[in-house]
Amino acid sequence: MSAFVAIFARELKLAARARAEWLMPPLFFVIVVTLFGFGARPNDPQLAAFAPAVLWVGALLAALLSLERLYRADQEDGTLEQLLVSGTSLSFAVFVKSLAHWLLSGLPIVLLAAPLAAMLGLPAAALGPLVLGLALGTPCLSFIGGFVAALTVGLPRGGALLPVLVLPLIVPVIIFGAGAVRAAQQGLDAGAPLYFLAAILTLTLTVLPWLAAAALRNAFE
């Protein structure tokens, strides 16, 4: 328990010290979505048709921005090796760090999604599935991305490699997430894709922290 508090509090404190860094992902999200609007005709009714894809891709790209830093600083300043020696469970530390990452970069995006969706002309009935889907899907990205960040932590060109490794792994998340919104747009039930998202989230939360811990150990060797 004290380890949970220690890691979580440290992540929040570090985020508070580098506020600009954590403002970038939500800002990036907002800018990507608005740029897409500028790319279309003014008040194009077609915009709503593409809104699910735009919002989801924007959200995932925005969350990618901050993933590279997840373990890099800890590896450089020696925190990682002290954690390895400390006897606390590394997979637990990974879990807490990914959770903090979601809170700092995923949650703001979930909260920003509804107003942006309104800008794109998404009908009100689709807002619920969009926000719920993002609430289930963005933690997947924090955990999948955390695993890949752990794989690439010691690499000089890890930053460029990270999105290439993450994106194929999140294809199902994007399909179900955007699919839920589209289903709601067409007046269909969005339940099934949301359940699939929940299933993927469960799998991600339970399995990936262990694999990420193995990757971090490997990165040290």
Added chain:
Amino acid sequence: MNWTWFHRLGSPPSFYRFAERLAPWLGVAALLLLAYAWYGGLVLAPADYQQKDAFRVIYVHVPAAAVSLSLYVLMAVAGAVALIWRMKLAECVMIASAPVGASFTALALLTGMLWGKPMWGAYWVWDARLTSELVLLFLYLGVIGLHAAFEDARAAARACALLAIVGLVNVPIVHFSVEWWNSLHQGSTILKFGKPAISADMARPLYAGLLGTYLLCAYAILRRTQNELLLRERGTRWVREQLAAAAGNRDGGAHVS
């Protein structure tokens, strides 16, 4: 059960010698089977009554697609073995199968697109199998890219193994999600047991092509594994002996001719 053969095979020098003996046979068998498959498929087999000659692409496409998935499984299983038993040979097999698998995935995609143009009227259709194959290619390229980024061969292999395992879990989820998303592909024809939907003239070369392609992959992976082993074990005595013997053979051959 006696496992000594397994341990002996797991040691790099004995595997190297085993591969040295086996690979030529595999290569020749693959060549013969593929020659028959392509001649039989591209020349002898009758044209399809609906798809005309365009169907002939299956003699390349189907084996390539089958192999692309199998090799990913092989890569992930070899990766798991490498992680659990820390077996160097498994690391080498895993790394060796990645480029082979990626090539066949690319071939399956390319032939699928060429087939799609006359059949569907477009080179690219977002159907379940083609799209999964594309994601599979990304996964392969991810493993290859990750491997290239590491300096230490051991750390590289272990990181790639972890990625390959996660990718293996991901592949069926991708396939399922894409299928849910949209389904628009000719149903598979050869796996309908009981009532074959494909005539024997067409089927025989296809089976030969499948087997030939698998053997070709086995050949390529064995040879790549051998190279990887030589590279990883450079500086050890058996590699020096192996290289000295190879150099001796080459010199001997030059004298005779």
Added chain:
Amino acid sequence: MPLLTADPLTVTRGDRALLRDFALRLDAGELVHLRGANGVGKTSLLETLAGLRRGAGTIVWQPADAQPHWLGHRNGLNPQLSPLENLRFWCGINGAATAAIAPALERLQLPPRARLRACRQLSAGQKRRTALARLLLQRRPVWLLDEPLDGLDAGGLALFAQLAGAHLAQGGAILMTSHQALPAPLQARELVL
């Protein structure tokens, strides 16, 4: 009963074995100074003993679940956080009482103002002192130290001699590397790789 026995131990770096079937024994109250040319595997040996690097062989701790203190080239201090905040984090991770932080920093004579400044603003010696203070937060009998004297001034060296001596007197043991001579009055058994 030795606090740490490694016999035999093979230390590897990547595919290369640096030390083969190496034997090591660390008794209570003993200070062992690892010596050897660059690249011979001193750091890798320490990392293997610390459990950071996977080696082959047997390492026996006394008691069996003992955790060593480890201090490598990197201090394990986040540059954005102050020494106090960093040490509080490690107390939380290791389940140690935060009450030990102030006396530990006091003992390493870190000025009160430096304790509250972000670590990136501190000198190399001050950061090293903070890292050494972490060894005092929680009692662990074995200390594995890789070049702990780096960056310390004359006063810092004397402090190190003092706290290492106290640790040995309490029945602890230290295995360390250092390219410079150990500060008096520390008496070490030299182990040349």
